[in-house]
Each structure stands twice: as C-alpha cells, then as structure tokens.
Amino acid sequence: MLSIETRGIPFKSPLAWRWIVAILFICLGAGFVGGYICASYYPTSLGYEHTVPAGVDFDPVWKAWHEIDEKFVPAAVASTTPVASTTAEANQRRVWGMIAGMADSLGDPYTFFMPPVESKQFSDDMSGAFEGVGMEVAIKNNQLVVVSPLKGTPSEQAGIRAGDAILSIDGTNTHGMDVTSAVKRIRGPKDTIVTLKILREGWDKARDIKVTRDIINIPIVTTTARKDGVFVIRIQSFTANSGELFRGALREFIASGDTRLILDLRGNPGGYLDAAVQIASWFLPLGKIVVTEDYAGHEANVVHRSFGYDVFNDNLRMVILVDRGSASASEILSEALRYWNKATLVGTNTFGKGCVQELVPITSDTSLKITVARWLGPDGTHIPLEGIKPDTEVLVPDTLKKGEDPQMDKAVSILLTQKH
Numbered sequence: 001m002l003s004i005e006t007r008g009i010p011f012k013s014p015l016a017w018r019w020i021v022a023i024l025f026i027c028l029g030a031g032f033v034g035g036y037i038c039a040s041y042y043p044t045s046l047g048y049e050h051t052v053p054a055g056v057d058f059d060p061v062w063k064a065w066h067e068i069d070e071k072f073v074p075a076a077v078a079s080t081t082p083v084a085s086t087t088a089e090a091n092q093r094r095v096w097g098m099i100a101g102m103a104d105s106l107g108d109p110y111t112f113f114m115p116p117v118e119s120k121q122f123s124d125d126m127s128g129a130f131e132g133v134g135m136e137v138a139i140k141n142n143q144l145v146v147v148s149p150l151k152g153t154p155s156e157q158a159g160i161r162a163g164d165a166i167l168s169i170d171g172t173n174t175h176g177m178d179v180t181s182a183v184k185r186i187r188g189p190k191d192t193i194v195t196l197k198i199l200r201e202g203w204d205k206a207r208d209i210k211v212t213r214d215i216i217n218i219p220i221v222t223t224t225a226r227k228d229g230v231f232v233i234r235i236q237s238f239t240a241n242s243g244e245l246f247r248g249a250l251r252e253f254i255a256s257g258d259t260r261l262i263l264d265l266r267g268n269p270g271g272y273l274d275a276a277v278q279i280a281s282w283f284l285p286l287g288k289i290v291v292t293e294d295y296a297g298h299e300a301n302v303v304h305r306s307f308g309y310d311v312f313n314d315n316l317r318m319v320i321l322v323d324r325g326s327a328s329a330s331e332i333l334s335e336a337l338r339y340w341n342k343a344t345l346v347g348t349n350t351f352g353k354g355c356v357q358e359l360v361p362i363t364s365d366t367s368l369k370i371t372v373a374r375w376l377g378p379d380g381t382h383i384p385l386e387g388i389k390p391d392t393e394v395l396v397p398d399t400l401k402k403g404e405d406p407q408m409d410k411a412v413s414i415l416l417t418q419k420h
Contacts, residue, residue, distance in 0.1 A: 135156075153214070169182065200398075233263055263318060288305060346392045
C-alpha cells in the first residue's frame with residue numbers, strides 16, 4: 001500500500017488517503033484559478049522574448065487597467081477621440097496609448113509612437129504624395145515649430161516660414177501637443193482650410209494664417225541651368241531614391257558644360273542618411289568621413305565614409321544654400337562638403353537637428369520613431385542645437401517682391417567672382 005510520510009507519521013488508511021487526495025485537488029484547483037486571475041491582470045512576461053525588467057513594478061499598470069474595466073464611464077461631453085465600437089478596439093487603443101506614453105516620457109521631441117493612422121501618414125510622406133499644406137513640423141524647446149514649408153506648396157504660398165511657432169490649429173492650443181497629433185490636425189482633404197496661429201521672431205503678437213489644403217506632390221530633385229553659367233540643383237528631401245535622382249541631375253550638370261554649381265538645400269527637412277552619404281560621395285575621395293553616429297556608449301559608434309565616386313576635378317566651384325528649414329541629413333551633407341573644402345555655405349543658420357532616428361516596426365501597421373544616436377561632423381563635434389552657421393549669412397526680409405531671392409543672388413555672385 002502506498003505510504004505517505006508526513007513529519008515521520010505513516011498514513012496507510014484508505015480513508016485518510018482519499019482525504020489527502022481531495023485536499024490536493026482543492027489546493028491545485030485554487031492555485032490554478034488564483035494563478036489565472038493574477039496572470040490576467042499581473043503578467044510577469046512581456047512577450048517578445050523579454051520579461052519584466054529588474055526593479056520595475058508593473059502592478060500599477062495592470063491595476064489601472066482593471067480599475068478602468070470596472071469603473072470607467074465616458075463623460076457626457078464631446079470627445080476628440082471617438083469611442084471604440086468594440087472592447088477589443090478599446091483595449092488596443094489603450095495599448096497604443098501606453099506605448100505613446102513611454103515614448104513621450106523620454107522628453108525627446110523626435111521620439112514618438114505612430115499608431116496605424118499616423119504610421120500610414122508617415123509612409124505617405126516618404127512616398128512623396130499626400131493631402132495637406134506641405135510643411136515639416138517638430139517640437140523645439142517644448143513648442144510646435146515649422147521646420148520647413150516645402151517649396152511651391154500651400155504653406156509657402158500662405159507665407160509660412162521656417163522657425164515659425166504654431167500656437168494653435170483651428171483654435172486648439174498646441175501646448176503639450178505631440179507631432180503626430182499636430183500633423184493629424186493640420187492634414188485634411190484638398191480645398192479645405194486650416195487656420196494656424198503663428199508667432200514669428202520679430203512680431204509683437206501672433207497672427208492667424210489661413211492655409212488651403214491641396215494634394216502635395218513633392219519634386220525630390222530639380223535642376224536649373226542658368227544663362228550666366230551657374231547650374232542649380234535643388235534637393236527637396238532625402239528619400240530612398242534621392243541618391244539615384246541626384247545622379248541624373250549631375251549628368252545634366254556635366255552635360256551643360258558649366259563648372260559652377262549651387263546645391264540648394266533650403267527647406268530640406270532631411271530624410272534617409274544613406275542618400276546624403278551617396279550624394280556626398282560624388283564630391284569626396286574614398287574613405288573621407290561624412291558623418292559619425294554617436295551611440296553614447298550603448299553600442300559602438302558607426303562611421304559613414306565616402307564611397308569615393310569623386311568625379312569632379314579642382315575646376316568645380318560649389319555653393320550650398322541653407323536656411324532654418326535645412327535639417328538633419330541636409331546639415332550632414334552641408335557640413336561634410338564644407339569641412340572637406342568642397343563648398344561654401346550661404347544663407348542662415350540651419351535647424352539644428354543633430355540626432356539619429358530609427359524607424360522600428362512595432363506591429364504590421366504601427367511603428368516607433370526613436371532617437372538612437374547623435375550626429376558627429378567630420379571633425380568629431382556634435383551638430384549644434386542652434387544649427388550650423390553659414391560662411392556667408394544672408395537674411396531674408398519678411399516681404400519680398402515676386403522673383404526676388406537675395407540668398408540665391410549672393411550665391412551666384414560668389415561663384416561668378418571666384419577664379420578657377
């Protein structure tokens with residue numbers, strides 16, 4: 001007969017054995033139910049092959065989730081966020097909110113979570129066509145500001161300028177608003193109007209500017225062969241195909257027989273780093289440093305060097321036009337070509353976005369744009385927050401006559417007076 005020893009006392013009675021088995025089943029059942037309840041609200045695994053970080057207490061999160069389930073009743077007021085039609089949708093929206101909150105807690109204006117709608121907006125941006133007003137915005141010094149109005153778009157035509165602070169969108173205060181929320185409000189169907197309250201340096205008070213939305217088709221690279229022998233290549237943004245488009249523009253430049261080149265990066269908010277490195281490689285010898293990604297000790301720094309296309313001889317004369325709308329990859333390209341004495345910079349200080357973002361897919365239709373490193377120029381110093389200072393500063397007045405461009409005029413003047 002089976003014998004179970006408990007503190008040295010043998011149990012051999014069949015009745016006693018049945019009681020013990022019953023008690024074991026009760027204990028196991030209670031443990032299973034208790035474990036299920038705890039697991040429902042207090043999971044110890046986060047999935048994705050990770051467990052709860054040491055020293056982090058997630059109990060408040062699951063307690064808050066449970067309390068919301070038990071007690072939440074929507075207030076009887078209008079809400080800007082539509083109520084989800086199903087519990088699953090509501091729960092999913094909570095998950096997106098938690099991820100967005102984690103990103104926001106970092107206090108970095110360039111790190112943010114993009115739920116499905118915003119993630120699609122970003123993809124549309126990079127494809128080069130969308131409906132809106134045509135400008136890049138960011139948070140700087142806790143304020144929503146215009147990085148750049150894209151050339152020829154409704155925002156530029158309405159008078160919006162790089163560096164403008166956006167205080168409200170259609171009457172909604174932007175204080176504390178993240179970039180994705182701002183973009184969602186500014187975007188809209190063609191021929192509709194959005195009213196932006198703008199405060200510009202030098203103004204004594206804010207002004208309302210109405211902008212009529214349109215379909216925004218971004219011409220990534222454009223060329224102009226001027227009659228005075230100066231060739232202009234304008235890069236609107238650094239998309240995945242900008243490098244190849246720039247190659248075609250260079251062919252036009254070489255075929256023109258001109259030796260004076262203006263690279264216009266005004267209003268270029270940046271984009272893909274690889275495109276900037278490829279473009280720099282047409283002017284730099286093999287191995288010259290274009291930029292370094294400084295990971296602050298999290299991992300080894302990554303040095304990006306010229307591929308060494310270096311197709312031009314010493315006869316080339318080049319000026320790069322920059323302004324407050326020149327950011328990120330534009331600053332990288334400008335600083336690299338100036339440092340290696342391939343170009344001089346004309347215009348105003350750049351935006352000062354000296355950090356590296358990585359786009360991380362979270363699900364099939366959401367993503368996290370996260371700052372992972374800082375840019376170091378070829379000399380090993382960080383791109384300053386106040387932007388890169390040009391060699392020749394040319395300020396642009398608030399009012400310009402049609403066709404006037406003092407920065408372009410200065411660049412042309414510099415090139416025409418330089419000797420080969």
